Amino acid sequence: MSLSTQRHTPDPRAGSASPLTLRTQFAYLPDVIAELERSVPYASALATSSSGVRLALRDSEQGVSRRDPSAGVVLTASDGYEIEEVAVGATDEASVRNASRRLLEGLRRTRVGAHERNRNAINLEPGDQLSADYVTPVEISPDSLSLAEKLARFEDLRQRARRVDSRVVQAMARYGDAVETKVFVNRTRFITEIVHRATLNVTVFVSDGNMRRYNWLSRGGTGGLESLEVDEASLANVTEIAVALLGAKPIEPGVYDAVVDPSVAGILAHEAFGHGVETDMFLKGRARGAHYIGKRVGSDLVTIVDDPTVPGANGTYFIDDEGQSASPTCIIRDGVLMGGLSDLYSATRLGIARTANGRRESFERKAYARMSNTFFTPGRHSVEEVLGSLDHGLYICQGANGMEDPKGWGIQVGAHFAREYRHGKPTGVLFAPVSITGYVPDVLGNVTMVANDFHLHPGGCGKGWKEYITVGDGGPHVRTRLQLA
Amino acid sequence: MVTRTLTADIIVQALSRRPEIAGWTLTRRRRHGTQLYVIGRDVENTREVTTEDFTVTVFHDHPWPDGHDTGIAGHARGVSSVKLVPGDIASVDARLDEVIMMASLVHNPSYELPTPETLPAVVLADPQITAADGTRRAVWEMAEAVWEACDREASTGVRLSAGEFFVTVTDREFRTSRGIHASSETTHLAVEIALLARGDSDDPTLEAETFRPVEARRVSDLRLASQVAEASRFARDTLRARPTETRDGPVVVSGSALPPFFDPFMFHSGAQAAYMKLSRFTQDDTVFGDHATVGDPLHVSSHALRPYGLSSHSFDGDGVPGRDTDLIVGGILFARHAPSRYAQYLGIPVTGEPGAVVVRAGATPLAELVRASGGPVVEIVAFSSPNVDDITGDVGCEIRLGYEHLPSGEVRPIKGGALAGNVFEAFASARFSQETQEALISGFGGGGVFVGPRGARFEGMRVAAG
Numbered sequence: 001m002s003l004s005t006q007r008h009t010p011d012p013r014a015g016s017a018s019p020l021t022l023r024t025q026f027a028y029l030p031d032v033i034a035e036l037e038r039s040v041p042y043a044s045a046l047a048t049s050s051s052g053v054r055l056a057l058r059d060s061e062q063g064v065s066r067r068d069p070s071a072g073v074v075l076t077a078s079d080g081y082e083i084e085e086v087a088v089g090a091t092d093e094a095s096v097r098n099a100s101r102r103l104l105e106g107l108r109r110t111r112v113g114a115h116e117r118n119r120n121a122i123n124l125e126p127g128d129q130l131s132a133d134y135v136t137p138v139e140i141s142p143d144s145l146s147l148a149e150k151l152a153r154f155e156d157l158r159q160r161a162r163r164v165d166s167r168v169v170q171a172m173a174r175y176g177d178a179v180e181t182k183v184f185v186n187r188t189r190f191i192t193e194i195v196h197r198a199t200l201n202v203t204v205f206v207s208d209g210n211m212r213r214y215n216w217l218s219r220g221g222t223g224g225l226e227s228l229e230v231d232e233a234s235l236a237n238v239t240e241i242a243v244a245l246l247g248a249k250p251i252e253p254g255v256y257d258a259v260v261d262p263s264v265a266g267i268l269a270h271e272a273f274g275h276g277v278e279t280d281m282f283l284k285g286r287a288r289g290a291h292y293i294g295k296r297v298g299s300d301l302v303t304i305v306d307d308p309t310v311p312g313a314n315g316t317y318f319i320d321d322e323g324q325s326a327s328p329t330c331i332i333r334d335g336v337l338m339g340g341l342s343d344l345y346s347a348t349r350l351g352i353a354r355t356a357n358g359r360r361e362s363f364e365r366k367a368y369a370r371m372s373n374t375f376f377t378p379g380r381h382s383v384e385e386v387l388g389s390l391d392h393g394l395y396i397c398q399g400a401n402g403m404e405d406p407k408g409w410g411i412q413v414g415a416h417f418a419r420e421y422r423h424g425k426p427t428g429v430l431f432a433p434v435s436i437t438g439y440v441p442d443v444l445g446n447v448t449m450v451a452n453d454f455h456l457h458p459g460g461c462g463k464g465w466k467e468y469i470t471v472g473d474g475g476p477h478v479r480t481r482l483q484l485a
Numbered sequence: 486m487v488t489r490t491l492t493a494d495i496i497v498q499a500l501s502r503r504p505e506i507a508g509w510t511l512t513r514r515r516r517h518g519t520q521l522y523v524i525g526r527d528v529e530n531t532r533e534v535t536t537e538d539f540t541v542t543v544f545h546d547h548p549w550p551d552g553h554d555t556g557i558a559g560h561a562r563g564v565s566s567v568k569l570v571p572g573d574i575a576s577v578d579a580r581l582d583e584v585i586m587m588a589s590l591v592h593n594p595s596y597e598l599p600t601p602e603t604l605p606a607v608v609l610a611d612p613q614i615t616a617a618d619g620t621r622r623a624v625w626e627m628a629e630a631v632w633e634a635c636d637r638e639a640s641t642g643v644r645l646s647a648g649e650f651f652v653t654v655t656d657r658e659f660r661t662s663r664g665i666h667a668s669s670e671t672t673h674l675a676v677e678i679a680l681l682a683r684g685d686s687d688d689p690t691l692e693a694e695t696f697r698p699v700e701a702r703r704v705s706d707l708r709l710a711s712q713v714a715e716a717s718r719f720a721r722d723t724l725r726a727r728p729t730e731t732r733d734g735p736v737v738v739s740g741s742a743l744p745p746f747f748d749p750f751m752f753h754s755g756a757q758a759a760y761m762k763l764s765r766f767t768q769d770d771t772v773f774g775d776h777a778t779v780g781d782p783l784h785v786s787s788h789a790l791r792p793y794g795l796s797s798h799s800f801d802g803d804g805v806p807g808r809d810t811d812l813i814v815g816g817i818l819f820a821r822h823a824p825s826r827y828a829q830y831l832g833i834p835v836t837g838e839p840g841a842v843v844v845r846a847g848a849t850p851l852a853e854l855v856r857a858s859g860g861p862v863v864e865i866v867a868f869s870s871p872n873v874d875d876i877t878g879d880v881g882c883e884i885r886l887g888y889e890h891l892p893s894g895e896v897r898p899i900k901g902g903a904l905a906g907n908v909f910e911a912f913a914s915a916r917f918s919q920e921t922q923e924a925l926i927s928g929f930g931g932g933g934v935f936v937g938p939r940g941a942r943f944e945g946m947r948v949a950a951g
Contacts, residue, residue, distance in 0.1 A: 053587075059761070059762070060593070060594060060760075061593055061761075062563075062591035062592055062593060063564065063565075064565050064587045064588075064590065064591050065565050065566040065567065065584075065587070066566065066568060066583075069568050069570070071572070072536065082530065083530040083531075084530070084531045084532070085531070085532040086532070087532065087533070087534040087535070087536075088534075088536070089535065089536030089537060089538065089570060089571075090572055091572060092572055102533060103533075110531055147587060147590055148590050151590055151591065169763070170761050170762050170763055205761075205763055205876070207762075210765065210774055211765075211877070212763060212765060212876050212877060213876075214876055214877075250905065250907075253731055253903070253905065253947060253949030253950070254949070283524060284524050284647040284679065285646050285681055285692070286646050286647065286679055286681070286694060288690050290689075291689060291690050345529060345530075364534050365520075366520065366522060366530050366532060402870075403869040403870030403872075403883065405869055405885070407681075407692065407693065407694035408693065408723070408885075410869060410885070410900075410901060410951075412869040412872065412882070412883035412903075433874065433877075433879045433881050435872065435881030435882070435903050435905060437883045437901065437903045437951055438901075438951065439901075439951075464677055464696060464698065465677075465698050466675075483902075483949070483951060485902070485904075485905040485947070485949035
């Protein structure tokens, strides 16, 4: 068989996973849990694995590798006061039973002081009986292309972006696909989940001989190659904007009427009232939102939802990492803060409802209350109406990054550039970069128009400065008034 | 029954049976650690984590595809990596089949793996932590230190919201087809603390928070008592801070807010950036472009040999010995930090991967840099996030806490708003404090590990109102 037509072999750790193989592989876990629960009131197990292929293509360099495969099991036990976990980078029964013994030893050692340290007992509930298997629907499987075909396809894409302008000094394409498996077991639940994922990023760098500017395009989420389609106009637009940014001006700091595109709106939603309603932050006294449930925090036009069930989105899953079935949570409805996103521990401590937001970076890290896909819901105006309403303002595009401040309700969102609008039309003037700062209730309170479009963008999210997970964020075009610098 | 487990020797033997590969590297990494999560004085979670993996990188030489440059070597080099875990013992050959196939499909200009050299001894592990049960003892030692320090702050209205304590021991073995066989043991500690300050009001919505992440290789290097004391002061000052006003005057960036401003200089000093045609720096030319240098001379070095340094290493990912290298001298690009591959591509000396970012301090006391004469001087000590663009050098950071130094000598805390500008312009006229600092965070926002001035004064950056 010619190498150039060879399909890449499925990775036995994940690539060929099926619910049946997962149930067979981890059939021993219920017994491990039962054995643990002879000593403690609550125990659970989470087995995860991920595997896939990653391509990195740029001028004179090509890289291809397996994504960092991870496979491991974390055992969780609570003695009724605190939680102890042992995580091992192995999935075989002997290693996991050994981890179970170490977990009990650890609990015995820490139990001595536990009652003095923790004033309140905690009763972790396992949830209703549930045995289920979930698999992401895939229209075009990454395995339908050989590795050579993937290399050719994305190298061609990269070259097409590069050819758009002679000022391009570098163009990069990064592709990745992955299969992520999850098995959650406690005394009432045995659930398997297989999530397929594909992502693509094209970044173009341009230079006028001194200054460098760049622009990028991202596609992908859960599912297969169907989410990676890039039309010619979008590809050319990446390069054309990068070139236009060579002439961009720094923005004059001040308060502007602005329309944010869905990528910027998504980061606003994520930073403003995504992190701000993660209920582990309520428990720690680190979120002002805890004191505003049922109160107005934005204009009537603002509704923000976190939803791990959006088909194909980057933050989509079927169960969270603590066995809770995925369902949407309305965070803000018509400007009023409705509630938070919870993990098992904080929901139990606070006595509030569980939502499916207990997520881990990997089996090596603990579960926290985390977002999934967080977005503004669409409004009733067309995008043209919203942009046309800007008499003297800015259209802020290409959200790049953000930082939360759940206690102070400050916000920082970095956008790649902004287009000047006068009398509802673009003037051709670009500003870059653009930093949005301000007070969250002001940003949301000043929302005066919400468009009827809707786009979700793939992203990554940290908690504080670590704990990276995949998320989606977005929404429609939103008009508000912003402090920019 | 004998249970076989995967070892580096088994992988090396399997690699030696593959004549079609032009070379290989193998890294075995074994980690164990303890994590402790507390909310106030309550323990939420204690975790033990153990992992082991083997990263195999193979090189495959083959003809360039039609129409491509044949390169100096006359052939292309493909490279690919795969990670194995102990459970893969039965599939080593299949994994190697796959990674060799992957390497055969990609085409890069040829380069050689380094040959063995004498490696410097760099101490990176605390024996108290590598001892039996050392990671568990260390997390509790750190937690007790934070609790005690917070108790001392209680009278000021500041309390611990939450803390996270991580201790990890990593044992690494590195082997290559060129005969390098090296090992290292490192300890890594990470602490995150969030402090809350409450003023005269009982209203919890009027509290202020300070969040502080720190990392080190030894508990004592974390200086937890002083970290808590400073974070406590920041939380109290945030409580009484007034909104930032728009200003064009001088700005001093100090403490942990400063190191990320050097990231673009490190990026553009790199051989990889030059090879990718992304570097704006030219050998022996100013790093400030058209901007005249009127501030303190900028000297930036990379130090890989600092004992217990977070970025220190005896050998890098290719097996190149760690070393100290001057990169920017007097504002001029003196040398590039160059891993083996990119050094060969550019025909420049190999320095290996960079270590700590070391910046020469200035001659001016920090108190002098913040002294106001005509108008106020704004000093920024904490950003929400260090948003400094490596490529463009553009800065746009929300101010989490700063101080306005007034001509009268009064110092007023401020918060909100943003600092905007460009580091390549701003550093041309920057002045550095004579006091130095060693940054204690290597990850996001840490700018690598930084050793340099505690503060820098910029004339060309802009503070925008919040």
